[in-house]
Amino acid sequence: MADCKSLIPTNEGDDHVIAAAKHIVRALETSKNLTDDVKKILADLDSRLSTMTVLSANKRGEINEIEERLNFVQEKIASWDSDQSIWDSSPEEASEYRQAVGEVQRLTENLGVLSLNEGEEATKLLNRAHSILQMGMAKLEEEFSHILIQNRQPFEPEHMSFRSSEEDIVDAESTISVEDDSVNDSLRRDSTSKGAEEFIIDLVHPDVIPDLKCIASLMFTSNYDRECRQAYISVRKDALDECLFILEMEKLSIEDVLRMEWSSLNGMIKKWIRAMKIFVRVYLASEKRLCDEILGEFGSVNSVCFAEVSKGSMLQLLNFGDAIAVGPRQPEKLFRILDMYEVLAELIPDIEIFFSDEVGSSVRIESHEVLRRLGDSVKGTFLEFENAVESNTSTNPFAGGGIHPLTKYVMNYIKVLTDYSDTLDLLLGDHDEYPASPLSNTSSIVEEEQENRCSSTSNSPLAQHLQSITSVLETNLDGKSRLYRDEALQHFFLMNNICYMVQKVKGSELGALLGDDWIRQHNRKFQQHAMSYERATWSSILSFLKEEGIFNPGSNSVSKTVLKERFRNFNLAFEEVYRNQTGWLIPDPQLREDLRISVSVKVIQAYRTFMGRHASQLDGGKYSDRYIKYSSDDLQNFLLDLFEGSPKSLHYPRRR
Structure with a gap:
């Protein structure tokens, strides 16, 4: 009888086993040959089997309840058409759907616990719950994507305060x-x-x-x-x-x-x-x-x-x-x-x-x-820029001796570079020394720049590079000036271009980088070229107005023949300069005015003095108009026509 405990079912969920065990226990209790101890054991077994019957009934009720709830939420979830958005319907229906999916989730968790002890039926129900949850999640995934797409806000960058302005960009x-x-x-x-x-x-x-x-x-x-x-x-x-x-x-x-x-x-x-x-x-x-x-x-x-x-x-x-x-x-x-x-x-x-x-x-x-x-x-493009300046060649002289496009391009280019000073100093800083170009090795201009580099107000990497570039530009311009046959035009061209360089540097960030010494040095340069232009153009003309050589040999009397020749040659030379140099151009108004004044002071003063001394000696002044074609006022007005870039000719005096 000690083996009666083995009749207790090991699986509390098996109702048939419990019923069979109770039947056996009660059959044994009717036997007449039982001791008191055996009767007590059988009574205890009967009580425990009855309790298990109650527990089994409770589990059955729980599973049935879960199954009923699953049926309900499955119907709720399945009732939504896959083409219809729940969240577009109403907040109430969306809330109901969330609650239904949430309930499936909880039921699935409960069934996961039950299936460990309740056997095949609970496992089947668990699998069904997973299917319903998967269906609900698939719908939620659709809704999630749909809400994200349908409620996307329009993106309008043109309304942002830092948009680029096409008209502000050249x-x-x-x-x-x-x-x-x-x-x-x-x-x-x-x-x-x-x-x-x-x-x-x-x-x-x-x-x-x-x-x-x-x-x-x-x-x-x-x-x-x-x-x-x-x-x-x-x-x-x-x-x-x-x-x-x-x-x-x-x-x-x-x-x-x-x-x-x-x-x-x-x-x-x-x-x-x-x-x-x-x-x-x-x-x-x-x-x-x-x-x-x-x-x-x-x-x-x-x-x-x-x-x-x-x-x-x-x-x-x-x-x-x-x-x-x-x-x-x-x-x-x-x-x-x-x-x-x-x-x-x-x-x-x-x-x-x-x-x-x-x-x-x-x-x-x-x-x-x-x-x-x-x-x-x-860095590579910056170095390529200097190479391009150096290698820019011309076969024909630039008409009018004005500012060469290369000068404009380079000076505007490096002026814009100053906007990037910090970045360029950072990127160019790993170059200990700016590489010398083949052209600069033989250039006195570059050597002079290098001698003065130590006195620059800025020794930053960018400043050193810019000094080198301006030196290369000057060397190139010096070569371009030699394309002119006229020495005066060579100096005129260099005067214009170096003056332009100075004007671009003064009053800008370039001035801070290249330094005051650079500005003073280049001011002297273009002024020296202006003086060289004056000598090359006007020295020979003014030589006709000198006293030397106009007197008859062995006397103090003026040779009328020489005097007539002097006035005739002066007129021809002046007209030639007028015809040529009205076509020459000085774009800078101040430089143009300064050069006109300088020329005028020299020419008009010499002409007025010479004419005042000798006009009456031409046939007693009777036929002086044949030789003195222009008054000093005429010449003064004609000089105002120079350097405008529009060629003109003088055939007759313009009396005013």
Whole structure:
């Protein structure tokens, strides 16, 4: 009888076993040959079997109740048409649906516990609950995506306060080999390269954020976090692609970029500069906030999703920057590349914050690599610019002796470079000494500049480079001046061009970089060329007005023949100068006026003195008009016609 305890069922959920055990126990209790101890054991067994019967009935009731609730929520969840949005219907229905899915989730958890002890029936019910939950989650995933898409806020970058103004930007499209006036003042810094303000916008309507958070919470607690993340990433990736489309950033390969003409590429770079600032400072900052609001309660999920959403677009933008960096190093590209470098350098701290996790490391690394390559491109393009200045050759003299297009281009070019002083000092600072060019090795101008370099007010890397460039320019101009056969025009040309260089340096940042000594030295240079011009042009003419050689040999009387010849030669020489030099041009009004005054003082004074002494000696003054064609006032007025760049001729005196 001690083995009677083995009759107790080991599985409390098996009703048939319990009933059979009770039947056996009661049959044994009717036996007449039982001891008191056996009777006590059988009574205890009977009591325990009765309790198990009650417990089994309770479990049956619980399972039945769960099954009834499952039937109800299944009907509720299945009643929604897959093409119909729950959240578009009404807040009440959306709330009911969330409650239904939440109940399935709880029932699934309860059944998970029951199935461990209650056998096959509870397990089947658990599997059914999982199916219903999966159906509910699939609908929630659809709703999650639908809400994100339907409530996306319009992105309007043109309304942002730091948008670029096309009318404020003048492009540096002229190349250094083009010799025309279009280069004058054609270089200006891109207004979008600095000063953008940072602010955050609503990418999704704020009213639906609580709904999105609620759906995400349901999906995460139901272990459907992967589906939720994928839905978020898919929708927001499309939104970022649309953002780049609105910012007019095409998806181009490096090969596509390298094949583009400069005019098109220049426009693309301006768009890139603007797009980078807006995309990082506004769009990514806003995307980060949106991601934190919806997924911020689930650990590092928000950072991972943000990186997955945005790294493709960021790498697309960086890829364009890389294509520019590895492209041909042409001087006209330097300012745009500098703008790109400065913008990216300014944004890298933001990029490092946004992509601080391991999943964003590729963006962090690539941004630093692109910045480095852009910096290398700046240095290489800068050196290429000096080479282009040095190698710019001409076979014909520049008409009129005015300011050569090369001078305008170079001086405007380096004047704009001062806007990037800090960046260029940083990038050029690793060059201990600026490499000397072949042309500068034999140039007295460059040697003189190098001797005075130590007295410059600025010894920054950029200042040293600019001094070298101006020296190379002067050497080139000196060579171009030798294309003129007329010595006076050689000096006239150099006077004009060096004066222009000084005017560009004075009163600008170039003055601070090149120094007062540079300005004083070059002031002397163009003034010396002005004096050399006067000697070359007017010395021979004024020689006709000298007293030497006009007297008859052996007497103090004036030779009328020599005197007539002097006046005739003076008239012819003056008319020749007038015909030539009215076509010469001095663009600077002050220089033009100063040179006219200087010439006038010398010529008019000499002419008036000579004429006053000797006019009456020409046949007693009776026929003096035959030889004295012009009065001193006439000459004074004629001198005012010089250097206007419009050739004129004198055939008859202009009496006033």
